[in-house]
Amino acid sequence: MLQTITTRSTEIIFDSEKQLLTFILLNGVEIDVPEVRENIEATKKLTQGTRYLTLVDARSEVSITKEAQKLGTKPEYSVNQIAQAIIATSVANRLIGNFLINFYNPASPTKLFTNAKEALEWLNNCLKKEKRREEKKNRKAKNSQVNLLA
DSSP, rough: OOOEEEEESSSEETTTTTTTTEEEETTTTEEEEHHHHHHHHHHHHTTOOOOOOEEEEEOOOEOOOHHHHHHHHHGGGGEEEEEEEEEEOOOHHHHHHHHHHHOOOEEEEEEEESOOOHHHHHHHHHHHHHHHHHHHHHHHHHHHHHHHHO
């Protein structure tokens, strides 16, 4: 099921079946601390504590303040995030994306792309790995319970 919230800076779409949260940055906006806080609240409302992948479409003209960058990359805001792909085609947005990845060291795997198809393929691979880890963890837990009962 698709749910959408549009904030002052971003259209945020959550596809619960694909576990995919998409951020489409609106053209010509400056993202500062209030916009980041608004987007964080929208994310919480849409995902409701579930694990999710994030696709950030940063192909529009956008600027983000240093304070907003710092706030938006705090680990506590990506606790349920499995992985994040950023699509950026302009030199300026690629520089910002690389800076965020390299300087703030995101809590979940994060990669920069110029192509949406490649970004989605990478995210889907991350989801498959996550599901395999969960299955392995569940098998171990189940085996531990069986051993305790024996």
